[in-house]
Amino acid sequence: MTQTVQTVLGPLSVDQLGLTLMHEHLKIGYPGWEVDTTLVFDREAELADAIARLERLRALGVSTFVDPCPMELARDPEFMADAARESGIHIVCSTGLYIEQGLELAGFPAYFRALGIEQIQRIYTTELRDGVGERCVRPGVIKCATGPHKVGEHEEKSLRAGARAALERDVRITTHTTMGSMGNEQLDILMGEGLPANHIVIGHCDWNPDTAYHRSLMERGCYIGFDGVGIDVLLPDDTRISNLVELIEAGFERQIVLSHDHIGCWHFRPEDAPPVVTSTQADPKRSYTYLLEEFIPKLQKAGASERAIDTMLVDNPRRYFAGEPL
Numbered sequence: 001m002t003q004t005v006q007t008v009l010g011p012l013s014v015d016q017l018g019l020t021l022m023h024e025h026l027k028i029g030y031p032g033w034e035v036d037t038t039l040v041f042d043r044e045a046e047l048a049d050a051i052a053r054l055e056r057l058r059a060l061g062v063s064t065f066v067d068p069c070p071m072e073l074a075r076d077p078e079f080m081a082d083a084a085r086e087s088g089i090h091i092v093c094s095t096g097l098y099i100e101q102g103l104e105l106a107g108f109p110a111y112f113r114a115l116g117i118e119q120i121q122r123i124y125t126t127e128l129r130d131g132v133g134e135r136c137v138r139p140g141v142i143k144c145a146t147g148p149h150k151v152g153e154h155e156e157k158s159l160r161a162g163a164r165a166a167l168e169r170d171v172r173i174t175t176h177t178t179m180g181s182m183g184n185e186q187l188d189i190l191m192g193e194g195l196p197a198n199h200i201v202i203g204h205c206d207w208n209p210d211t212a213y214h215r216s217l218m219e220r221g222c223y224i225g226f227d228g229v230g231i232d233v234l235l236p237d238d239t240r241i242s243n244l245v246e247l248i249e250a251g252f253e254r255q256i257v258l259s260h261d262h263i264g265c266w267h268f269r270p271e272d273a274p275p276v277v278t279s280t281q282a283d284p285k286r287s288y289t290y291l292l293e294e295f296i297p298k299l300q301k302a303g304a305s306e307r308a309i310d311t312m313l314v315d316n317p318r319r320y321f322a323g324e325p326l
């Protein structure tokens, strides 16, 4: 088993992870934003804003923030390191690539499409070992992603490269799925490469309203993410809550992790941002604190015990990063 997890400020004992939000983002940019030379960002202002948001989380008892931003969506490990240092929140960043198709926000730029599995694996492994940028900030998790209802050829390369790098470096995988599909196909590929299921979080499972889908994944031994808490356009929270209560009652709370998938800052001029960006920014439920301040009390009222909630927010992240058996 693994005793430490790599954060953006260095290794941390898994016992110190504490209350962990397993899927959030400090900032995201559509691939190509950096080519727009007319777009200027005030890094200091962005950072001050991120720190203020993280400090609010810390006041609520959150200790760790996993930001599985794929490499090509404006991932900024040095920004994360500065935010972690100033706020006192542990941040885990990722290596890995996003979906190649299926959403307005797709990734996998041409440069990576031209690479094979071994080459992508080498990039992941090098980042995990040596870090990113001048300050050599090391990722602590690998992100893989698939679009809706199929696994694209580049997505499959990234899944295989991710699994191999995860085995080589003893790190975990966390995934993006789209429209509640392809979780089992992701497991087929990752486990087919020899990765243990308990080293994997299949993300965004709450996008699918069918608990038979959730069970089909967890019965194979992985964790699943109910990590879109508050995103009513994907699934109303009432359904998210009734599904969680049903799965907890069936004994699956040791395999579920919770988060918002909130994006604190987008790399757009406000007037240029597409509706998907502006609508989420206007929604009061889209914040890093909604889960603890509003969702958890509702979940408790619906029947989830305090113990089950602690299991999902504290124990499961620690056991996942430690690689502990379920």
Ligand SMILES: [Zn+2]
Residues within 6 Å of the ligand: 023, 024, 025, 068, 261
């Ligand atoms: Zn995300």
